[in-house]
Amino acid sequence: MLYSVIGYYSLILGLCFGLILILFSVKNFQNSKFDTKILSFTFLQFFFVVISFLCLVASFILSDFSNETVFNNSHTTKPLFYKIAGTWGNHEGSLLLWLFVLTLFILIFLLKSKNQPTKYKILTLVFQQIIIIGFFVFLIKTSNPFNFLFPTPEEGLGLNPILQDPALAIHPPILYLGYVGSSIIFSSALAATSLNLITKSWATHIKKWVLISWIFLTLGILLGSIWAYYELGWGGFWFWDPVENVSLMPWLALTTLLHCILVLEKKLILTSWVIILSISTFTLSMCGTFLVRSGILNSVHTFANDPERGLFILIFLFSLIFLSLFIFFFFHKANKDTPTSFFWLSKETSIIINNWFMMYFLSVVLIGTVYPIFLDVLSSQKISVGPPFYHKLIIPFLIPFLLVMAIGPKLKWIKSNLEDKTYLIILLLFSILLSFLIVKNFDINFLLNTILISSALYLFLITLRDFFIKKYNNISQNIAHFGFSLLILSILFNNLFSTEIITNLKVGETFKSETTKIVFEGMSQKKEKNYRSIVGNFSIQNSKGKIENMSPELRIYNQPNIVTSEADIKTTLISDTFIVINLVQNQDYFNVRYQVKPFMIWIWFSVVLISFGGLISFIKKKYEK
Amino acid sequence: MYGRKVKLRFLFVIIVLLILILSVFLVLKSLEENVVYFQSPSEIYTSSELDKKKIRVGGMVKKNSISITANEIKFIITDFKNEINVTYAGAVPNLFEEGKGVVAEGFLKDRNYFSATKILAKHDENYMPPEVKAAIEEK
Numbered sequence: 001m002l003y004s005v006i007g008y009y010s011l012i013l014g015l016c017f018g019l020i021l022i023l024f025s026v027k028n029f030q031n032s033k034f035d036t037k038i039l040s041f042t043f044l045q046f047f048f049v050v051i052s053f054l055c056l057v058a059s060f061i062l063s064d065f066s067n068e069t070v071f072n073n074s075h076t077t078k079p080l081f082y083k084i085a086g087t088w089g090n091h092e093g094s095l096l097l098w099l100f101v102l103t104l105f106i107l108i109f110l111l112k113s114k115n116q117p118t119k120y121k122i123l124t125l126v127f128q129q130i131i132i133i134g135f136f137v138f139l140i141k142t143s144n145p146f147n148f149l150f151p152t153p154e155e156g157l158g159l160n161p162i163l164q165d166p167a168l169a170i171h172p173p174i175l176y177l178g179y180v181g182s183s184i185i186f187s188s189a190l191a192a193t194s195l196n197l198i199t200k201s202w203a204t205h206i207k208k209w210v211l212i213s214w215i216f217l218t219l220g221i222l223l224g225s226i227w228a229y230y231e232l233g234w235g236g237f238w239f240w241d242p243v244e245n246v247s248l249m250p251w252l253a254l255t256t257l258l259h260c261i262l263v264l265e266k267k268l269i270l271t272s273w274v275i276i277l278s279i280s281t282f283t284l285s286m287c288g289t290f291l292v293r294s295g296i297l298n299s300v301h302t303f304a305n306d307p308e309r310g311l312f313i314l315i316f317l318f319s320l321i322f323l324s325l326f327i328f329f330f331f332h333k334a335n336k337d338t339p340t341s342f343f344w345l346s347k348e349t350s351i352i353i354n355n356w357f358m359m360y361f362l363s364v365v366l367i368g369t370v371y372p373i374f375l376d377v378l379s380s381q382k383i384s385v386g387p388p389f390y391h392k393l394i395i396p397f398l399i400p401f402l403l404v405m406a407i408g409p410k411l412k413w414i415k416s417n418l419e420d421k422t423y424l425i426i427l428l429l430f431s432i433l434l435s436f437l438i439v440k441n442f443d444i445n446f447l448l449n450t451i452l453i454s455s456a457l458y459l460f461l462i463t464l465r466d467f468f469i470k471k472y473n474n475i476s477q478n479i480a481h482f483g484f485s486l487l488i489l490s491i492l493f494n495n496l497f498s499t500e501i502i503t504n505l506k507v508g509e510t511f512k513s514e515t516t517k518i519v520f521e522g523m524s525q526k527k528e529k530n531y532r533s534i535v536g537n538f539s540i541q542n543s544k545g546k547i548e549n550m551s552p553e554l555r556i557y558n559q560p561n562i563v564t565s566e567a568d569i570k571t572t573l574i575s576d577t578f579i580v581i582n583l584v585q586n587q588d589y590f591n592v593r594y595q596v597k598p599f600m601i602w603i604w605f606s607v608v609l610i611s612f613g614g615l616i617s618f619i620k621k622k623y624e625k
Numbered sequence: 626m627y628g629r630k631v632k633l634r635f636l637f638v639i640i641v642l643l644i645l646i647l648s649v650f651l652v653l654k655s656l657e658e659n660v661v662y663f664q665s666p667s668e669i670y671t672s673s674e675l676d677k678k679k680i681r682v683g684g685m686v687k688k689n690s691i692s693i694t695a696n697e698i699k700f701i702i703t704d705f706k707n708e709i710n711v712t713y714a715g716a717v718p719n720l721f722e723e724g725k726g727v728v729a730e731g732f733l734k735d736r737n738y739f740s741a742t743k744i745l746a747k748h749d750e751n752y753m754p755p756e757v758k759a760a761i762e763e764k
Contacts, residue, residue: 233716360648367652372660382663384681389659393652502715504695511695563719582717589693593716 001148004067007055008146010048014103015136017045021129025122034118038125039110045132046103053087053100056145060087065156068147069093075158075559077530085169086159091309092145094172098289099135101173101180106132109184109209116205120191127187130323134316142309158559161531167227175220175247179285181213182250182278185257189278190324194331198274203265210261211618214254218611221247226604233565233580235500235595237603240387245369246288249362253281256358258614259351267413269348273355275332279324286317291369343415350408357401364393396448399455402488405481406459409474427465431457439496453492459485476620480613486606490599497598504589511592515543518594531557533566536581536590552581576600661730670707675733682709682739683728691723702727702739713741 021041028035056069060083065071073090074083088097106128113121139145162168188206192198224247229237238244257277260270290313342348368385375381407424435453439446463482501518503511511518521537534554541547553566567580575598582591663681664672682702690701697714700723711729721727721744731741 233718364652367656371656382681383660384663385656386659386661389655392655392659504693504698509695565719580716582719582721584691584693584698584717584721587691587693589695591698591717 001064001066003055003058003062003064004146004148007052007059008144010052010055011136011140011146014045014048014052014099015133015140017041017048018129018133018136021045022126022133025126025129029119029122029126032119034121038122042103042107042110042125046107049096049100049103053096056093056096057084057087060084063156065154066149066152067145068149069145071149071153071156073159074156075530076155077558078159078164079529081166081169082159082164086163088172089159089163089168092139092143094176095135095139095143096145097173097176098180099132099139101176102128102132102135102183105180105184106187109188112208113205117195117197120188120195120197123191123194124184124187127190128183131183131187131320134320138309138312138316142312155559158530158557160560161555161557161562161564162231165227165231167223168231171220171223171227174216174223178213178215178217178220178254179250179288181209181216182254182281182285184209185213185278186282186324189275190327193275193327196331196333198264198271198332200265200268203261203274207258207261207265208618210254210258211614214251214258215611215614215618217247217251217254218607218614221251222604222607222611229600230567230569231564233567233582233593235567235578235580235593235597237600240368240385240390242369242372243292245365246284246291249365249369250281250284250288252358252362252365253277253284256355256362257281259355263348263351267348269342270352272332275328279321279328283317283321283324286313286320290314290317291373342413345411345416347408347411347413347416350404350411354401354404354408357397357404360397361394364390395452398488399451402455402459402485405484406455406462409477409481410462423465424462427461428454428458431455431461449492449496453489456485456488456492460489476613476615476617478613479616480610483606483609483613486602486609490602490606493599494597494603499596501592501594503592504584505592506588506590516594517541518592520590520592526553530559531555534583538579538592540577540579540594542596548577550577550579552579554581554583571601573601574598663728665704666702666707666709667704669709669733669739670736675736677732679730679732679742681728681730681745682711682741683726684708686721686723686725686727688723702729709739710737711739711741713744715741715743717744 021038024035024038024041028038056067058064059067059070060074061080063070063074063076063083065074069090069092073086073093078086087093106125109128110121110125185206188209189198192202192206221244224244225237228239228244229235254277257274260273260277263270264274290310368389372383372385375383410421410424432450432454435450435457438453439450459481463478463485466478467482499515501511501513501516503518505511505518505520507520507523509520511520517540519539519541521539524535524537526533526535533556535551536553538550538552539547540550548570550568550570552568555564555566556562557564563583565580565582567578569579570577575596578593578595578597580593582593584591661679661681662676663683664676666682666684669675669682684702684704687701687703687708690699692699697712698717699710699712701708701710703709711731713729713731728745729739729741730743730745731739734740
C-alpha cells in the first residue's frame with residue numbers, strides 16, 4: 001500500500017522534472033550554454049523513476065495485492081525470482097521498465113558526451129524528453145502500475161506459467177535496452193540534422209550507441225528465440241510470428257544503420273541513409289510496442305486488449321514520425337562540397353547494395369506483418385501469412401546478399417580492382433564443390449540448396465581465412481560476418497536434416513519406425529510449491545542402436561490453472577534430440593513429439609558470435625579514444 | 626543531344642524502377658499464394674464453393690468430441706450453429722481441451738470433414754483468438 005503511493009507520486013514527480021527540463025533546455029539553448037542544473041534535473045528524473053520501479057518490485061516481492069498490477073500477475077506461492085521477474089512480465093510493469101531505461105540512457109548520454117557541442121546536447125535532451133514525457137503520460141493516464149484495489153484480495157491471479165522461465169525473465173530487459181537505445185540514436189540524429197552537424201566526428205560519437213543497442217537487440221531476440229524453442233514445444237526457433245517480426249524489423253534497420261555509420265565515419269557519404277534509418281529504427285521499435293501492446297497481434301506478449309492504449313501509442317507514434325520527417329525535409333542539406341562519387345567496384349558500392357537488400361528484407365517482413373491487419377480493418381477478412389511467404393521471398397535473395405557480404409570487405413574504398421584476388425575465385429569453386437557433395441550425399445537434390453549452401457560456405461571460408469591473416473585488422477567485422485555465415489549454415493543444415501516423429505502413446509506402449517524405437521516406460525509424479533508435474537520416462541533407440549533415456553515433463557500449475565510442457569532436450573555439438581509430451585484431455589494417450597535437430601547449438605552460438613563482434617568493435621574504439 | 630552522364634543516369638533510374646516493380650510484383654504474387662484465410666464452420670457450411678487452398682478453421686472444441694488413437698486425433702469444431710469434423714495427426718498444444726477455443730490449419734475434404742495439418746497454440750487459458758470470438762459471436 002505504502003509502496004504504491006510512493007511509486008505513484010515518484011512518477012508524477014518524474015513527469016514534472018521532464019517538463020522543467022524542457023523549459024530549462026529552451027532557455028539554455030538560446031544562450032547556448034550548458035547549465036549544470038540540467039544534469040542534476042536529469043539525474044533527479046532518473047532517480048524518481050528508479051524509486052517508482054523499485055516500489056513496484058517491492059510490491060511484487062511482498063505480494064501486496066492491494067496493487068492491481070500485482071494482483072493480476074502474481075501469487076504468493078510463486079518463487080521469489082519469478083515474483084521479481086513478474087514486475088516486467090505485464091503491460092504496466094514493462095512500460096515502467098521502458099521509462100527506466102529511457103531515463104537511464106539520456107543520463108548516460110549527457111555524462112558521456114561532455115565534449116560535444118552544447119546546442120547539440122541540449123537539443124538531443126529535448127527530443128529525448130519529448131519521448132520520455134510521452135511515456136510518462138501514457139503510463140500515468142492509461143496504464144498506471146499503482147492502481148488500488150479495495151477490498152484487498154487474499155490471493156493474486158498468478159503469472160502465466162509459460163513466462164515463468166529464466167530466459168524469459170531476462171528477455172524483456174535485454175530487448176528493451178536495444179529498443180530504447182535506438183531512442184537515443186533517434187533524438188541525437190534529429191538534433192544533429194537540425195544543427196547541420198552530421199559529420200565524421202558525430203558518426204564516431206553515435207556509433208557507440210548504435211553498437212550498444214544493436215548488441216542488446218541481437219541478444220534480446222536470441223533469448224526470446226531460445227525460450228520459444230524449449231518452452232512452446234514446437235521445436236523450432238523462429239516461426240515468423242508477428243511478434244517475432246516486430247523485433248526483427250528494428251534489428252534489420254539497426255544493422256543497416258550500423259553499416260551506414262561506419263561508412264559515414266570514414267567517408268562522409270550516406271548521410272540521408274543514416275538519418276532515415278535512425279528515424280525508422282526507433283519508429284519500428286515503437287511500432288512493435290504499439291502492435292504488441294494494443295492487442296492487435298495476439299500472442300504471449302499481449303497483456304490486455306485496451307483500445308485506449310493502442311490509440312494513444314498510435315497518436316504518439318504519428319506525431320513523432322511527423323516531427324522527424326519535418327526536421328529531415330526542412331533541415332537536412334546534402335553535403336555538396338565533398339566528393340561523393342565512387343567507382344562501381346568499391347566498398348561503398350557493396351555496402352549500398354547490401355543496404356538495399358536489407359531494406360528489401362525489411363519490407364517483406366513489414367508487409368507480411370501488417371497486411372493481415374490492414375485487410376482485417378478494410379474488409380474484415382481474417383487471414384494469416386505463414387512461413388512459406390517469407391521463405392519464398394527472402395531465401396533466394398540471401399544468395400547475392402551473402403556473396404556481396406563475402407566480397408565487399410575485400411574491396412577498397414572509392415575504387416578497387418580485382419588484382420591479387422584469385423583466392424576469391426578458388427574459394428568460390430571450392431565451396432560450390434563442397435556443398436554439392438554435402439547435398440548429394442544426403443539425397444536432397446535441390447539446385448537451390450546447393451547454391452545457398454555454397455554462398456554461405458563461401459562467406460564462411462573467406463572470413464575463416466581472414467582469421468589467419470595477421471595484417472587484417474578489422475577483427476570485429478570479421479567475427480560478426482563469420483558468425484552470420486555460421487548462422488545461415490546452421491539454419492540450412494538444421495532445416496535440411498531435421499527429423500520428426502509425432503505419435504500418440506499410452507504408458508507401456510512402443511513406437512517403432514525404420515530408424516527409431518520409442519518406448520514409453522512409465523510415469524512419475526513430482527510436487528513443487530506452485531505446480532505438480534507428471535514426468536514421462538522414455539527410452540529411445542536410434543538407428544545405430546544407441547539407447548537414450550529422456551524424461552519430458554508436464555507441469556500443472558495451481559494458479560492460474562494451466563498445463564505447460566517442459567521439453568527434454570539432450571544437446572550435443574552435432575545435434576539436439578528433443579522430446580515433448582502433451583496430455584489430451586480425459587484420454588489415456590499422450591501426444592508425443594520427438595525430434596532430432598542437427599546443429600541447434602550452433603544457431604545460438606553463431607548469434608552470440610555476431611553480437612560478440614559488435615562488442616569488440618565497441619571496446620576497440622574506446623581504447624583508441 | 627544528351628551527355629553520356631545523363632544517359633547513364635537515365636539508364637540507372639530505369640533499372641531501379643524495373644527492379645522495384647519486379648519486387649513489388651513478386652511480393653504481391655506470393656502474398657496471394659501464401660495467405661491463409663480464416664473461416665468459421667458456418668461460413669464453410671454456407672459457402673457456395675469449397676476452398677481448395679489451405680485454410681484455418683476456428684471455434685470451440687465440442688464437449689465429448691475428442692477421440693484419440695495411436696495415429697490420429699479426431700474432434701469436432703463448433704460455433705454453436707454449425708460444426709465440422711476434424712482429423713489430425715500431429716502434436717497438440719497444451720491448451721487443447723474440450724469446451725475451449727481452437728484454431729486448426731489444414732485442408733477441407735468436404736463440407737463436413739477437415740483434415741488439419743497444424744493446431745495452433747494459445748498462450749493463456751482466458752485468452753480466445755479474436756477470430757474465434759468473432760466466429761462464435763456471429764451466430
